[in-house]
Amino acid sequence: MNLTDRARQRCSWLPSTDIPEGPRYKTLADQIATSVANGELKPGERLPPQRLLADALEVTVGTITRAYREAERRGLVEAKVGSGTRVRDAGMERPDFHHLSRATTDSIDLSLSIPIPNPLRTQQLSAIMAQLAEQPAQLDNALHYQPEQGNTQQREQLAAWLTSLGLDTRAEDLLLTIGGQHADYLTLQSLIRPGEAVASDALTYPGMIAAARQLGLKHLPVSMDREGMRADALERLCQRQRIRLLYLLPEHNNPTVTQMSQRRREEIVRIARKYDLLLLEDGVQFVRPELRGTPFYHLAPERSLYIFSVSKILSGGLRFGALRAPANLMQQLCNGLRSQCWASPGLMGAVTCDWLSSPDSALLINWQWDELTARHAILEKTLSGYEFMSHPCGFYAWLHLPEPWRASDFVEQAAQRGVTLVSPEPFCVGSQPAPQAIRICLTPPAHREALEIGLTRMAELLAEGPRLSAPLV
Numbered sequence: 001m002n003l004t005d006r007a008r009q010r011c012s013w014l015p016s017t018d019i020p021e022g023p024r025y026k027t028l029a030d031q032i033a034t035s036v037a038n039g040e041l042k043p044g045e046r047l048p049p050q051r052l053l054a055d056a057l058e059v060t061v062g063t064i065t066r067a068y069r070e071a072e073r074r075g076l077v078e079a080k081v082g083s084g085t086r087v088r089d090a091g092m093e094r095p096d097f098h099h100l101s102r103a104t105t106d107s108i109d110l111s112l113s114i115p116i117p118n119p120l121r122t123q124q125l126s127a128i129m130a131q132l133a134e135q136p137a138q139l140d141n142a143l144h145y146q147p148e149q150g151n152t153q154q155r156e157q158l159a160a161w162l163t164s165l166g167l168d169t170r171a172e173d174l175l176l177t178i179g180g181q182h183a184d185y186l187t188l189q190s191l192i193r194p195g196e197a198v199a200s201d202a203l204t205y206p207g208m209i210a211a212a213r214q215l216g217l218k219h220l221p222v223s224m225d226r227e228g229m230r231a232d233a234l235e236r237l238c239q240r241q242r243i244r245l246l247y248l249l250p251e252h253n254n255p256t257v258t259q260m261s262q263r264r265r266e267e268i269v270r271i272a273r274k275y276d277l278l279l280l281e282d283g284v285q286f287v288r289p290e291l292r293g294t295p296f297y298h299l300a301p302e303r304s305l306y307i308f309s310v311s312k313i314l315s316g317g318l319r320f321g322a323l324r325a326p327a328n329l330m331q332q333l334c335n336g337l338r339s340q341c342w343a344s345p346g347l348m349g350a351v352t353c354d355w356l357s358s359p360d361s362a363l364l365i366n367w368q369w370d371e372l373t374a375r376h377a378i379l380e381k382t383l384s385g386y387e388f389m390s391h392p393c394g395f396y397a398w399l400h401l402p403e404p405w406r407a408s409d410f411v412e413q414a415a416q417r418g419v420t421l422v423s424p425e426p427f428c429v430g431s432q433p434a435p436q437a438i439r440i441c442l443t444p445p446a447h448r449e450a451l452e453i454g455l456t457r458m459a460e461l462l463a464e465g466p467r468l469s470a471p472l473v
């Protein structure tokens with residue numbers, strides 16, 4: 001029996017003996033990250049003793065120590081004197097929640113669509129930045145002015161990552177942007193002339209409403225049903241008005257959480273071809289591959305643009321995104337980007353693309369998807385009996401308020417109970433009336449318990465009904 005076989009007998013997990021390129025300690029830390037991400041290494045599981053692993057892999061104990069330290073720095077494992085190095089729970093330590101009890105007025109924010117807080121984010125970012133700091137050639141590359149379309153290596157990294165998650169993309173199809181909002185704005189600014197019209201769901205992402213307004217474009221609402229944009233309503237609008245671009249949130253409308261069926265997508269494409277519309281699909285609210293429908297760029301590649309951003313999976317502060325566009329539109333988009341900011345920042349791109357390409361990001365992203373599932377279960381439990389739309393990957397749900405509640409009263413009275421919500425007004429296109437409904441974001445609280453307290457306060461308020469406050473005469 002050789003050393004590796006002997007080690008295999010004693011340890012439930014061993015890294016592969018195929019050695020990828022790169023410093024050995026780092027590739028070992030990467031293997032730990034991959035195994036944690038794909039579940040081969042479970043929370044609490046002990047890593048092999050350092051001496052045993054060093055002998056099995058024919059490296060020095062120092063290399064293993066460095067690899068374990070690197071894994072610890074990335075937040076993957078935890079070393080404790082006497083009990084070795086164990087895999088961390090990717091979730092959070094359990095804090096004390098007494099201060100959030102119902103008697104207090106501490107505010108619980110359910111208004112923002114942001115990634116779920118987890119200390120892993122900062123740990124991973126700090127490890128990625130430290131690794132980058134050790135690579136002078138890559139740093140030098142990041143310091144140069146970048147091409148308008150974005151740094152080539154970063155576009156390749158991003159294309160490979162998107163493709164691995166079922167969004168097949170080539171580097172040449174991508175233009176790097178300063179987040180998703182920038183991609184929205186850039187598309188309108190570069191492809192639509194002032195005074196021309198764009199259309200979207202009647203309730204849509206407020207950043208698109210703001211961009212169209214800022215650029216002096218007409219923004220027309222299309223009425224919606226449980227699948228989002230109605231094809232018959234779109235066709236009627238196109239018969240009356242010349243529309244240049246259709247903004248689409250087919251996976252997960254913000255705020256109504258509707259998802260389009262394949263049939264609806266095909267109907268929209270038929271209308272887009274008939275009336276020569278550009279299709280701008282915004283994929284910033286990133287959905288698990290197995291729950292995603294066909295992207296519009298597959299159905300109508302000649303006229304479809306797709307927006308991606310890391311804001312909902314890594315962090316909004318990175319301000320990193322991309323626009324996937326047909327080749328015949330790329331030059332116009334590059335001209336637009338050049339006139340705004342020359343190119344997106346090379347250094348931010350390097351950090352973000354290294355992070356996305358590292359096995360660590362999969363750990364974080366999978367953790368968030370699992371955590372969302374748990375949070376949706378809390379939502380189902382606390383608001384059972386009320387009518388709401390939700391999606392397993394959704395950061396938010398859309399609650400239809402029971403009569404006689406009005407959304408503005410509910411937002412105000414929830415605030416008095418210590419729950420921050422946003423009114424539906426900012427999501428309304430043009431002068432569309434706001435529905436009596438509320439977007440409830442499940443992600444801002446750092447802990448599930450805080451979410452549950454916030455939702456319970458909402459359920460109590462719903463059950464009690466509105467307090468009359470307006471003057472009656």
Ligand SMILES: Cc1ncc(COP(=O)(O)O)c(C=O)c1O
Pocket residue numbers: 113178179180181182205207249254282284285309310311316320321
């Ligand atoms: C649909 C949609 N598009 C774009 C954005 C903005 O993304 P970013 O933060 O990357 O600019 C958001 C943010 O919530 C969003 O919901």
